[in-house]
Amino acid sequence: MNLPSRCVQIDPFLGRYYTDRSAESIAEEVAAHGFNGVQLVITRDSRLPTALLHALRQRKIHVDYATFCNGTYDTHDLPEGWREWRMVTRLPVQDGYTRLCLNHPGYRYWKKKQITQVLRSHPFDGVHLMEPFWPEYPGPNAPAYACLCKRCRALFEERYSEPPPEFGEEASPRFWRRQPELYMKWVEFRVQSHLEFLQELIHGEGGIRQVHPRVAVAVWILAVEAPNPVRLVREVHGQDVAEVARQVRPDAICLQTHWPDWMKEALPPDYVRAYQPFVQAARAVRPNLPIMIQADIGSQPQNRRSWQWIHAFREACRRVGSRGSTLYEYSLGMYMYTEPPRVLRTERIERSGVLLVFSKRLNAQSAREKSHYAFHPPLQVQRVEVDGNLVRLHTDPMHAALRYRLTVRNVEDDPSVRWLPETPALTLQEQTVTL
Numbered sequence: 001m002n003l004p005s006r007c008v009q010i011d012p013f014l015g016r017y018y019t020d021r022s023a024e025s026i027a028e029e030v031a032a033h034g035f036n037g038v039q040l041v042i043t044r045d046s047r048l049p050t051a052l053l054h055a056l057r058q059r060k061i062h063v064d065y066a067t068f069c070n071g072t073y074d075t076h077d078l079p080e081g082w083r084e085w086r087m088v089t090r091l092p093v094q095d096g097y098t099r100l101c102l103n104h105p106g107y108r109y110w111k112k113k114q115i116t117q118v119l120r121s122h123p124f125d126g127v128h129l130m131e132p133f134w135p136e137y138p139g140p141n142a143p144a145y146a147c148l149c150k151r152c153r154a155l156f157e158e159r160y161s162e163p164p165p166e167f168g169e170e171a172s173p174r175f176w177r178r179q180p181e182l183y184m185k186w187v188e189f190r191v192q193s194h195l196e197f198l199q200e201l202i203h204g205e206g207g208i209r210q211v212h213p214r215v216a217v218a219v220w221i222l223a224v225e226a227p228n229p230v231r232l233v234r235e236v237h238g239q240d241v242a243e244v245a246r247q248v249r250p251d252a253i254c255l256q257t258h259w260p261d262w263m264k265e266a267l268p269p270d271y272v273r274a275y276q277p278f279v280q281a282a283r284a285v286r287p288n289l290p291i292m293i294q295a296d297i298g299s300q301p302q303n304r305r306s307w308q309w310i311h312a313f314r315e316a317c318r319r320v321g322s323r324g325s326t327l328y329e330y331s332l333g334m335y336m337y338t339e340p341p342r343v344l345r346t347e348r349i350e351r352s353g354v355l356l357v358f359s360k361r362l363n364a365q366s367a368r369e370k371s372h373y374a375f376h377p378p379l380q381v382q383r384v385e386v387d388g389n390l391v392r393l394h395t396d397p398m399h400a401a402l403r404y405r406l407t408v409r410n411v412e413d414d415p416s417v418r419w420l421p422e423t424p425a426l427t428l429q430e431q432t433v434t435l
């Protein structure tokens, strides 16, 4: 399967960067930066950005439906009775994410149906099953360690003829640390149910393969730098990368950089060398399995990454045998805070129009100012239209046979739409392009 190598995640409802501009302008911006794949992060299936999906595909960009698997950031679409599906964490956790139990048959059925319906109604090239892991790092001490719901307990007892270990009461004789054998059964139980969940979505009755055999399926597996990282992720998150490759047989595996790694301020772009064991484990059972790696480029102020970092990261991914990479999330990168806007592409439109594709979203007021555009040979600018990162200049008629030079000056970007808005505007001092 031909999978794109330079991907980026776009969450159209994250912050304000994608609001009040056309889908075309977003797609042009993504394309101008050389991305050939987008994972469209859909937190609510009922408000899928159809226009953006079409605009991206029109520009020959591969688009995946990217959906969270072990819960949701948005409960709007969940049906009556969904509260029964909630995971039970070791301690109550309220962090804006609703965790849903992979072992609940109602949730499995609904999630499977939801995915196949989205793929039926929209022309996605693939689907990314994001974050199907069991929470949470670094293990049973984490407040969000899960799932300890009634159903998980009963299922465990059915399989092993004894209740699962105790994770709350340290004094209990069944406390997980005192019962290494029992704890190992619990670890196996989580690995198996993670596999069963994915099997059901992909290969189950009415699942993705049956309904959409041509759609490429990528499964996300956590990766982290640690002494024995494959075993650690298996134990803590129930994700066995080799068994997922062997039993679930996705079209690709996406290794997701885990938070202990991506949060680091000074994370070197070649940190993915530590992920080699995951690549090896998957390739040991599926030698040609496409693998990509996902990096976080700015969820927190200290981990915002530059284009230079991203280029080095991609190169490092290639060296560990990864087919491609993706980035969370386009609008969060450091370049939004440090790089003045630049013209990346120009297009003459008929006799009296010019389209300028800028590297980022502009301050519309600044970009609308006619005096910021000077043609040589001289040409009068009649009108300027601004749409996100796009500027359309309406000019006096141009000579078809003549090349024009256009100098753009003093065009500002728009800090108010950045994730961290209290940051100064950046100005394109001067750039000359030939038309």
Ligand SMILES: [Zn+2]
Binding pocket: 087, 088, 101, 102, 103, 104, 147, 148, 149, 150, 151, 152
């Ligand atoms: Zn459960």
